[in-house]
Amino acid sequence: MAKKNMKVAVIGHSGMGGQAVVEQLLQRGHAVTGISIDADKVPAQSGLSNVQLDILHTSELTNVLQGHDVVVSVFSGGHAVDLSVYYLQIEGTRSMIKAVRDAEVPYFIYVGGAASLYVKPGLQMFDDPRFPTWYFGVQPPAHLRWLGEITGETFFFEAADRKENGSIAPGASDPFLEECIKDWRKVPLLEGCRIALELFEDKSSFQWSFLSPPWMYRPGPGTGQYELGVDFMIFKNGIPSGIDLPDLALAIVDETENQRLIHKHWTVSGEQNNYGV
Template structure:
């Protein structure tokens, strides 16, 4: 059992991570903007936090074995600016709190679809996801320059959608994964399995990896 802080634990991805972590008996601090949305569990402590207030975030991260960031800027007008500022705050707070590991929900946009060509830079990439994808790409670049923190980024496949927990998937590094029919997809539940597997048995220290069928 580990003591884990999940930032954004009631969001699209965060809620799946929370559910998986709880089923594996970890002790979770759910750091969210609205604690009333956190499902009640004897393994979960809900705590209100504004990621941009770094001192407060640092205090709440102290004493944890790891932090998982499912922070996102989807609801903001300036998705990219808000996300990058937030991830900078999370990195700084994790270091100041002395947390051993930071795991981050990445984006598929920064994965390669051909040598030197990232998904976000292809013509078919949806405009409405550009801000989020660019934020994830910049966050990865920030982490790659990080000298102190032990970090890991898990990028999903192109389609990350609700679906069953099969526990059967493939892992990759910097290239977008696709199945036999050419579809790049992973269920939220299986994405969460891959992330909590990495939490429990670190195999991608200071690097990005990806998961898909």
């Protein structure tokens, strides 16, 4: 039975994913504590308490988490190709785990990245020989443009234009894009999230679940539906699946209430397969 009227802490609530999760939680009547280093920029809402905090300050985070029923982390170390992102993701995760355990919070849902998902037994996405060129190459124009926005890399916009004007045929490789991303085997956020999973795996001393969004997760209208998977990347028509932001938030809040994936590494996919065209 779904739990109602809970007190939920959302770490990283000032970001895109965090805002969507907070909105869903408030709509369902939960009391939310939003925790971010820039919480002062988040508008006040009924049912939401904004806490400005650097999550690397573990003892302070522990104090804030006291008395919560669930903690949801949508924290991101950043999208820049910079080692500081890797450091923040790993150290931030370590700090959050310790704070959750010390505060004796009953359940911790951590949102990581797609890199830890398996594409076949024993092979994670980040180790797939097709990464990075094929994985970026199959992305549709809308997703490429969104990547351009969050990374600041203009070549994503150019690649989106070539797909839309027919310069690159559907399913064909884009030599220019491949050249631009050929060295992207070092992606600090993806690598940091993959290592983060290892900080959870095989630990049964506290209740957690680790959500890896699909490769093509981006803003969009949502459908109100999603498909669940465990450990393995979900493919649609031979390409990595995707999901719109509202549907990812829906899955997170459903798990917050239902708590059916404890000690699982899980993923989700949008019901509509419109991500590869």
